Amino acid sequence: MADHMDALETRDAGTRAQALAAVLPRVVEAAMRAPAQAARLAGIDPAAVTDRAALARLPVLRKADLPAAQKADPPFGGFVADPPGSFARLFTSPGPIFEGERPGNDPWHMARAFFAAGFRAGDVALNTFSYHLTPGGWIMDGGLRALGCAVIPSGPGNTEAQLDLITAFRPAGYVGTPDFLKILLDAAGARDVSCVKRALVSGAAFPPSLQAEIAARGIEAFQMYGTADLGCVAYETAAREGLVVAEEVLVEIVRPGTGEPVADGEVGEVVVTVLDPAHPVLRLALGDLSAVLPGVSPCGRTNTRIVGWRGRADQTAKVKGMFVRPEQVAEIAARHPGVGRLRLVVTRVAEQDVMTLRAEAPAAMAEALAASLTAVTRLRGLVEVVPPGSLPNDGKAIADERPLN
Missing domain, CATH: 3.30.300.30 (ANL, C-terminal domain)
Known part of the structure; x- marks a missing residue:
């Protein structure tokens, strides 16, 4: 079984920097097609934004400010150039914040996280994230299907029906919150759910006590950190040392309330740039706290690693x-x-x-x-x-x- 999904995950620093220099100007230029982005980035020459240092000089866009901006200028607050009809799906998340899913294969770049968690083509996966209004279920669904997995789109809740699905389809993988995985396992009783061997969990805390309980039941569970706006940001690997940042995004850790990057190891606010001109997100401050974990993962992936969630920079929970x-x-x-x-x-x-x-x-x-x-x-x-x-x-x-x- 291959350890990595593709060669991008093991690039050396020089090759990674060259790729960044090629794509960043295109992302900035694409973002500036939107009126609110153009105003925010006034005076910026996209061709000059070729590395992390140049990116760090751009202003931060705070996720907490999006609801008010979108209310004033629906649906996207002027931060998206394309009309709603150009998207494959349209969603709302609590806030409210309106999001669109781009057309194409794995638009939320989730496949790497599933691959690192051991999911492979031909696996059956139970996806318990919601498919209704919010994008969570679709984010996971796209990544699973990109790997060639069959997806049971069960959504959350309805424990008895979920157990019936497990009994009938014998999924090898679970996708959802760690809390609901425990609920399913506790409710199984005499029903055989031993087919579930791996899990990708997100959306809720996964403390060591619950990690140990899930592992004791024969399930390898891996964590994924992402948002409804961005998809996958970082994911856990078999090394179990922090979360590796997805190849499709760039993560900065900044001093809360500013756009100033902090030193590796120092806790600060997570700021994300999506390295995709078709989905240009520039320096979106998520309000979450984390830190860069120095060094390279023993799993061989060479991208930046971050420690797990360390709280909120604001009061959002x-x-x-x-x-x-x-x-x-x-x-x-x-x-x-x-x-x-x-x-x-x-x-x-x-x-x-x-x-x-x-x-x-x-x-x-x-x-x-x-x-x-x-x-x-x-x-x-x-x-x-x-x-x-x-x-x-x-x-x-x-x-x-x-x-x-």
């Missing part, structure tokens, strides 16, 4: 694969005049993400607040009514109290 933002907490408050301060607390219980909305409100409002929480975030959560004045006056709308490891 990812819960069960969905982003929850401070603006959404504000929307819940706006739906209930008379409510006091709100704070959404995210914790981890029994290897599952749990969110609890603490509200300075009468007890009679708990049920209505819970309904609004589900409607606004698309996630179920608990509501804890607390006395007026008991929540801190610190401006924090979301408190992520999950352990980092």
